Amino acid sequence: MKPRLGALLWLGMVTAVFADDDKLSEVLARLRQSGQASFQYRETRQLELASSPWQAQGVMLTDAAGTLVKLQLQPSRVIMAISGDSLYYWDAAQNQRHSMPISYADDAAAQILIFRSILQGRTQELQAGYDLAADIQDRHWSLHMQPKSDQAGENAPSIDISGDADPDKRQILIRQADGETTEYRIEKAAEQQAAAYTIPQLLQEAGGE
Numbered sequence: 001m002k003p004r005l006g007a008l009l010w011l012g013m014v015t016a017v018f019a020d021d022d023k024l025s026e027v028l029a030r031l032r033q034s035g036q037a038s039f040q041y042r043e044t045r046q047l048e049l050a051s052s053p054w055q056a057q058g059v060m061l062t063d064a065a066g067t068l069v070k071l072q073l074q075p076s077r078v079i080m081a082i083s084g085d086s087l088y089y090w091d092a093a094q095n096q097r098h099s100m101p102i103s104y105a106d107d108a109a110a111q112i113l114i115f116r117s118i119l120q121g122r123t124q125e126l127q128a129g130y131d132l133a134a135d136i137q138d139r140h141w142s143l144h145m146q147p148k149s150d151q152a153g154e155n156a157p158s159i160d161i162s163g164d165a166d167p168d169k170r171q172i173l174i175r176q177a178d179g180e181t182t183e184y185r186i187e188k189a190a191e192q193q194a195a196a197y198t199i200p201q202l203l204q205e206a207g208g209e
Contacts, residue, residue, distance in 0.1 A: 027134040032121030038194035068116040079206040088206040139165040
């Protein structure tokens with residue numbers, strides 16, 4: 001009986017692994033975004049030294065070339081962008097403008113790199129730095145991203161992405177190593193809102209052209 005029991009246990013483990021792989025494949029397929037897309041977002045940060053959450057809202061635009069532009073509209077206008085091998089930052093209220101190679105990105109700037117991987121479903125980039133675990137329950141799905149100790153820096157955040165049957169909406173929760181969190185509620189922008197901004201226009205603004 002013991003050999004048969006061992007075989008059954010082994011078979012159960014293998015079945016569970018394949019089931020987990022199927023869930024991960026399905027969730028990653030839901031994240032995949034090819035071509036041009038526009039999203040509106042609401043951002044809420046829980047900061048360690050702040051008495052109340054910091055909130056912002058704006059739009060994010062992506063294209064097939066891998067460009068991502070995050071345009072914060074409230075509480076002030078700020079542009080962060082990835083285009084080619086460069087990162088751009090423009091804060092109109094503070095009159096601060098920066099550009100740098102992606103390889104020079106610090107922990108704060110690296111967040112937009114993670115967003116590009118998430119919004120465009122760049123599976124290889126996600127799996128390079130994170131261990132991924134997916135779950136699907138009825139109409140709801142989730143993806144937990146835990147930074148790999150041998151790949152990510154000591155300040156790398158853990159990330160939870162979730163959604164439901166609506167393919168145009170998702171929620172992203174970023175937990176920093178120090179306990180601070182940032183939550184994004186993202187959905188596809190309405191046609192009129194999407195038409196109000198273009199990637200070339202915003203890249204020109206961010207670059208000071």
